[in-house]
Amino acid sequence: MTDYIRKRMFLELQQKNAFDDARDAAYAYADAALERNVFPTPQAIADLAHFDEPLPDRPGDAQDILRQLDRYGSPATVDQIGGRYFGLVNGGVIPATLAVRWLTDFWDQNTPLYLASPVASRLEEVTEGWLRQLLGLPESSVAGFVSGSSLSIFCGLAAARQRNFARLGWDINRSGFIDAPRLRVVASQQAHGTVSKAIALLGFGIDNVEWIAADGQGRIETDAVPPLDASTILVLQAGNVNSGAFDDFESLGRRARAADAWVHVDGAFGLWAAAAAELRHLTNGIELADSWSFDGHKTLNTPYDSGVIMCRDRDALVNALHAAGAYITYSEQRDGMLHTPEMSRRSRIFELWAALKYLGKSGIDDLVYGLHLRARQFAGELEHEGFEILNDVVFNQVLVACDSDAETEQTIGLIQQSGECWVGGTAWRQRKVIRVSVCSWATTAADVSRSVRAFVEARSVARSN
Numbered sequence: 001m002t003d004y005i006r007k008r009m010f011l012e013l014q015q016k017n018a019f020d021d022a023r024d025a026a027y028a029y030a031d032a033a034l035e036r037n038v039f040p041t042p043q044a045i046a047d048l049a050h051f052d053e054p055l056p057d058r059p060g061d062a063q064d065i066l067r068q069l070d071r072y073g074s075p076a077t078v079d080q081i082g083g084r085y086f087g088l089v090n091g092g093v094i095p096a097t098l099a100v101r102w103l104t105d106f107w108d109q110n111t112p113l114y115l116a117s118p119v120a121s122r123l124e125e126v127t128e129g130w131l132r133q134l135l136g137l138p139e140s141s142v143a144g145f146v147s148g149s150s151l152s153i154f155c156g157l158a159a160a161r162q163r164n165f166a167r168l169g170w171d172i173n174r175s176g177f178i179d180a181p182r183l184r185v186v187a188s189q190q191a192h193g194t195v196s197k198a199i200a201l202l203g204f205g206i207d208n209v210e211w212i213a214a215d216g217q218g219r220i221e222t223d224a225v226p227p228l229d230a231s232t233i234l235v236l237q238a239g240n241v242n243s244g245a246f247d248d249f250e251s252l253g254r255r256a257r258a259a260d261a262w263v264h265v266d267g268a269f270g271l272w273a274a275a276a277a278e279l280r281h282l283t284n285g286i287e288l289a290d291s292w293s294f295d296g297h298k299t300l301n302t303p304y305d306s307g308v309i310m311c312r313d314r315d316a317l318v319n320a321l322h323a324a325g326a327y328i329t330y331s332e333q334r335d336g337m338l339h340t341p342e343m344s345r346r347s348r349i350f351e352l353w354a355a356l357k358y359l360g361k362s363g364i365d366d367l368v369y370g371l372h373l374r375a376r377q378f379a380g381e382l383e384h385e386g387f388e389i390l391n392d393v394v395f396n397q398v399l400v401a402c403d404s405d406a407e408t409e410q411t412i413g414l415i416q417q418s419g420e421c422w423v424g425g426t427a428w429r430q431r432k433v434i435r436v437s438v439c440s441w442a443t444t445a446a447d448v449s450r451s452v453r454a455f456v457e458a459r460s461v462a463r464s465n
């Protein structure tokens with residue numbers, strides 16, 4: 001590196017002009033977030049052309065770069081920190097966790113090992129204990145902190161694969177699938193797409209899964225689950241991504257324990273029901289499972305990205321994910337990379353820890369139950385306006401239909417264009433439906449009513465077309 005560019009970087013760290021600019025731009029963005037268009041305007045999308053430029057030949061200016069990003073980038077964001085984004089299952093963000101992120105960004109910690117970041121190691125341990133307690137998981141459970149449920153599901157099924165093969169006398173890491181005994185994977189036809197992805201990545205083959213039908217709410221048909229045995233991995237769901245429905249963990253968990261089968265629970269957003277007194281019954285029996293995957297960035301409203309794998313059997317998880325190298329020094333302390341597929345990782349634990357500490361047990365209960373109440377309000381007001389609600393609103397998801405698929409489809413498009421709120425579409429029992437996911441702390445009762453008005457308006461335009 002030439003002295004010239006190094007000097008400039010030291011200057012930037014000393015003077016902090018770019019950081020001041022970033023702060024001002026971020027504050028302006030936050031101040032506008034409650035009122036701006038939820039989806040970018042056509043002009044904002046067109047202005048993205050300003051980024052179509054050749055890779056610069058020489059170093060640029062930090063403040064110029066920020067200015068460009070704020071001017072053309074900020075307007076082309078989807079407003080996920082306001083209260084009227086109901087697409088995917090996207091949480092908002094707790095301000096305290098953003099502040100923690102700003103500080104810890106300066107720390108730039110890499111967190112594979114205790115020796116790489118003692119503070120991250122300690123907070124992973126603390127957070128692991130808090131999560132066990134909050135969600136009522138077994139004392140032996142350990143946590144791995146990853147980017148989201150896509151990866152935490154993968155970790156849970158990798159641990160299951162490791163343990164079930166080991167019981168059959170097979171070391172899957174060394175011997176692979178050639179000549180391996182056969183493991184069974186049993187999952188619901190309503191399992192999330194990332195479950196299928198993990199199954200594919202782990203070499204089981206999607207077509208080899210025993211796919212079980214779901215009932216009208218999207219719960220696995222408990223009675224249709226075949227006899228389980230010690231070679232079986234059963235994948236259950238806490239929170240169907242469309243309907244929000246929960247599988248019957250109690251009876252299937254008992255059956256699995258009696259058969260020594262492994263149960264993984266995909267609880268991406270729904271596992272948090274266990275932390276809310278009024279909703280905890282939905283998760284009865286989750287403690288009978290062997291591994292649980294869930295997100296911080298959905299229901300808990302941490303910044304992206306934040307996913308957690310928890311596993312009853314530490315050895316199964318560590319043996320599945322373990323890596324070695326002459327320069328890797330494991331310690332007596334917690335070494336995070338033993339619980340994750342990655343080695344280098346950003347220090348997302350600070351935000352997750354801060355979210356739990358900021359809210360506390362009562363705040364988490366309030367957040368989770370509040371999402372449910374807003375979803376119920378949504379369903380009630382939409383029904384009153386003549387929309388059809390297709391699911392029992394047990395958690396935060398609402399499935400909505402107009403009189404015909406065509407009307408529903410047009411209504412979705414018009415709502416999205418309105419900028420008033422944002423909802424996506426999905427298919428539910430052979431029908432086109434609007435999918436509402438209430439997932440942000442920032443959504444107020446007034447936001448729900450305002451969004452319902454946008455639904456009514458859009459449907460009336462669709463009807464007049």
Ligand SMILES: *Cc1c(COP(=O)(O)O)cnc(C)c1O
Pocket residue numbers: 089147148149150151192194195239240241266267268269295307
């Ligand atoms: C969102 C979701 C996933 C995937 O989680 P990511 O954090 O997006 O990787 C898996 N399962 C369910 C039920 C989900 O809602």
